[in-house]
Amino acid sequence: MHWPTPRSAYIHVPFCRHRCGYCNFSVVADRDDLMDRYLAAIDQELDRLAGIANRPPVLDTLFVGGGTPTHLPIARLQRFLQSLRRRFDLADGFEWTMEANPEDITAEKLDVMSGFGVNRVSLGIQSFDDRKLAVLERSHSGQSAAEVIQQVAAQIPNVSIDLIFAAPGETVSAWAEDLRIAASLPITHVSTYSLTYEKGTSFWTRRHRGDLSEVDESTEIAMYDLGREVFAAAGLRHYEISNFAKSGFRCRHNLAYWQGDPWYAAGPGAAAFVDGQRVMNHRSTTTYLKRIESGGNPIAESETIVAEEAAREGAAFGVRMIDGVDLSQIRARTGIDISSLCAASLDHLRSQGLINRTADHIQLTPRGVHFADAVARELLS
Ligand code: SF4
Incomplete structure (x- = not known):
């Protein structure tokens, strides 16, 4: 089978202020002391990647996810984005997404991001309801989330938001209010996810102890259907099970994954798909760093896709x-x-x-x- 050359890349930035109780991503919380080592390591990994491709890869889509990429302070953010620009050529009409959390957004960071070419921001909003945000252990308020969406859209007018539904204790009418607020804001794309309790998270343990109770299935289905209804009325077309977009704003990076196109990846826990090989880096940031610093390979798993x-x-x-x-x-x-x-x-x-x-x-x-x-x-x- 002939595998085309990747035209997409995913870069993982693992830093967060705090690990949210439901999160099982490859994340390090409150370890900003590792940031400089990470920046040096990702630079080396990208160098190696460009070496394999024998020239800077040409990308249609670049997605910087995490963790919280915008948790990098401004000087480090600049160094990181410079490193990406040096290693990749961006094709005409490229889509460059960066994930962000509301509490990190400043006008200065947005300037730096757009200056380097970031033209799509995916905000981890999750809810506009302060009570639900507290249950989810998020550190922003509903009011600040709405303000940040306006602020980002004024500088980078392609804003996607993530929303979670079926949080413990949530009712359909509370979710309806989240949907109403989201639909009134200047967004081009929404991803909605029902809360899942993943093994290894504190939510998993708390649910087993009986501290947190799941929303029942019929309520969850009613919430999902309400999302479809509200976003359709707001011109956000349901195009994938969890995703809605205004015309022309589907996430091209995710479409590449879903269509089976190959992609490069770098960073702790990042998974790439190149030449029919799916490879995944070590999920532990410290193991990833040690591997690269000792001249070794950060890959933890690989499989050939027939x-x-x-x-x-x-x-x-x-x-x-x-x-x-x-x-x-x-x-x-x-x-x-x-x-x-x-x-x-x-x-x-x-x-x-x-x-x-x-x-x-x-x-x-x-x-x-x-x-x-x-x-x-x-x-x-
Ligand atoms: S901010 Fe996002 S990536 Fe970080 S711990 Fe919370 S859910 Fe996970």
Whole structure:
């Protein structure tokens, strides 16, 4: 199978002020003392990456995520962005996203970001309700979140926000207020996630102890459907299970992942997909740093993706797109015919009323939209 040269890159910045109780990302909280070592290490990793490509890779999309990239103080932020600009060429019409938290945003940081070419900001808002923000252990207020969205949009007018629903104790009417405020603000894109309790997080432990209780499934479904309704009315089209966008503002970086395109990656816990190899760096920031500082390799895991796996993943991610997935594109890319490979699964999913299917196209039904994870799992198995 021929793998195209990546046109996307993901860079992971692990620093946060505090680890939120539900978070299981590769994060170091309250370890700003590691920032200079991180900046030196990421520079080396990017150097190596440019060396492999034999020239600065040309990118259509660059995504800087975390952690909280904007937690870097201004001088370090400049050094970091310089390092990225030196290592990558950005193609005409590029999309450069940077994740940010409201409490870090200043006019000076926004100037630096836009000066280097960042043209999309993804804000970790989660809610506008102070009580819910406290439960989620977020350090901003609802009022400051709304103000920051306005401030960012005035300087970098492509703002995405993340919102969490089904937090402990949350009601549908409280969520409706979050949605109302979000829809009234100058955003181009929203991602909504129901709160999950991941093993290894303090929320997981607290739920087991009975300190936190999950919202029941029917309330969670009502919240999800309300999000679809409110954002549709605000001109934010539902295009992927968890994502809504104004026309022309879908996240091109995530679309590349979902379409099975390859990408480069760097930083602790970052996963890359290059030449049919999926590799993941050490999740521990200190292990990542030690590996690079000793001239070693930061990779913790790697696997070869064969054509059948690539085709199954293409179907599983593709079916999460609200418009559905074109199987002929997967066949052209991988040489695998999903209609034959997954014939029994497709029949089963259709008989359950979860997908509609024509010869070369599958799409979730309105009922299937609520069971997208189960549909994806069946296509992968
Ligand atoms: S700010 Fe985001 S990345 Fe950092 S700990 Fe909280 S949820 Fe995780």
